[in-house]
Amino acid sequence: MYICKKINTMKDLKEILKRISENNASFLGYPLAKDFSYQEFAPFLDLCLNNVGDPESPSTLTIDTKAIERKCISFFANMLSTNMDEVWGYVTNGGTEGNLYGLYLARENFPNAIVYYSESTHYSVKKNLHLLNINSIVVRSQDNGEMDYDDLDQILMNRRDKPAIFFLNIGTTMTEAVDDLDKIKQIISKYAIKNYYIHCDAAFLGCVAPFADPKPKFDFSEGVDSISISAHKFIGGPIPSGMVFAKRQHRNRIANSISYVGTLDTTITGSRNGLTPLFIWSFIEKHGIDGIKMRVKKSQGIASYVERKLNEIGYNAWRNKDALTVVFNKPSEEICKKHQLASERSIAHIICVPGIEKEHVDVLINDLINESVLVY
Ligand SMILES: *Cc1c(COP(=O)(O)O)cnc(C)c1O
Numbered sequence: 001m002y003i004c005k006k007i008n009t010m011k012d013l014k015e016i017l018k019r020i021s022e023n024n025a026s027f028l029g030y031p032l033a034k035d036f037s038y039q040e041f042a043p044f045l046d047l048c049l050n051n052v053g054d055p056e057s058p059s060t061l062t063i064d065t066k067a068i069e070r071k072c073i074s075f076f077a078n079m080l081s082t083n084m085d086e087v088w089g090y091v092t093n094g095g096t097e098g099n100l101y102g103l104y105l106a107r108e109n110f111p112n113a114i115v116y117y118s119e120s121t122h123y124s125v126k127k128n129l130h131l132l133n134i135n136s137i138v139v140r141s142q143d144n145g146e147m148d149y150d151d152l153d154q155i156l157m158n159r160r161d162k163p164a165i166f167f168l169n170i171g172t173t174m175t176e177a178v179d180d181l182d183k184i185k186q187i188i189s190k191y192a193i194k195n196y197y198i199h200c201d202a203a204f205l206g207c208v209a210p211f212a213d214p215k216p217k218f219d220f221s222e223g224v225d226s227i228s229i230s231a232h233k234f235i236g237g238p239i240p241s242g243m244v245f246a247k248r249q250h251r252n253r254i255a256n257s258i259s260y261v262g263t264l265d266t267t268i269t270g271s272r273n274g275l276t277p278l279f280i281w282s283f284i285e286k287h288g289i290d291g292i293k294m295r296v297k298k299s300q301g302i303a304s305y306v307e308r309k310l311n312e313i314g315y316n317a318w319r320n321k322d323a324l325t326v327v328f329n330k331p332s333e334e335i336c337k338k339h340q341l342a343s344e345r346s347i348a349h350i351i352c353v354p355g356i357e358k359e360h361v362d363v364l365i366n367d368l369i370n371e372s373v374l375v376y
Helices: 001-011 010-026 039-046 066-080 095-109 122-132 149-157 181-190 232-236 248-254 277-310 333-338 356-375
Strands: 087-094 116-117 135-139 165-168 195-203 228-230 242-248 325-327 347-351
Touching: 001 010, 039 277, 066 087, 066 242, 066 277, 087 095, 087 248, 095 122, 095 165, 095 195, 095 228, 095 242, 095 248, 116 149, 116 356, 135 149, 149 181, 165 181, 181 195, 228 232, 232 277, 242 248, 277 325, 277 356, 333 356
Parallel strands: 116 135, 116 165, 165 195, 195 228
Antiparallel strands: 087 242, 228 242, 325 347
16 A cells, blocks of 8 residues: 555654554553544545534535534434434534533533532543633542432532532443432432533443443433533544534524634534544444444453453452443553553553453453462
């Protein structure tokens, strides 16, 4: 191939490519699927491509893939128990942008609200709240990473008169814990909170949970207001991306200005990626609903294998129900580095994304066994 030849003549690039290829094959601790190929989209790399502005509103600049973007949004809207009459959405640059967007719509709806989120929430959310200048209160987490509902109850007891924004985790970063929407709704009705908004951060699980059986409660059939998903996680791809979904009424509240490019300025960034919707659509086409379901099942199977293997060698492994994330005692720095395991305090995790097979896990298990032999 032409491109590879060219890279071969450039020493620095060749080395970078080699490092990334090797490390792609070996990482076990991050939620990034590896089983994709988007070579077929190479011709698009030689073109200006831009989905500027609102995906439903054409621009005078017509070098976009918005038709495909809308198909992706519509497919996932169906998976999230709704349709395009009820919700609106767009392909983002990742989960962080979707969370920022959800919080932005929430603030426009209730300018004086307080945001409640658990201490297991992704680090980017604090920054988002800072950018939006919204008041917030951190709720304690339980040991498994789920929100501590008693703590939420205590906090709301004295604030029942204030509009509330609930920021829920549908799969926390460290332990893949899912906040329980029913329990939060019970507290909302206990204190008769009238003005509230629910945003779900489903960065990793948004592309998994809708295909799991049973499906965790977090979608539009449960009355949530917005959902953010990362696409480079369970779908996979070389460019970070995601999708955000919101009830149409919330988007309409902010869609009033026509910008210079002739489209509605409803998205966080103006210029937007035209390639990533193609990747997401090719994933949908390649697997179909049944294929994605099988992919989820297979990953769950690997996770259960990892949990068992780690426990056999004494690493106290556990996972939340049906999770792809297996949490265990943090091994040595050397092993964390070799297998690219993310860790927090005394725990580490393996995330069994598509592309990670039993053979990969066995290499880690052997390393752990050899290391403990050295120690004793
Ligand atoms: C990864 C992650 C994010 C951030 O998503 P990006 O796509 O990296 O911007 C937010 N929340 C959770 C729970 C995540 O796991």
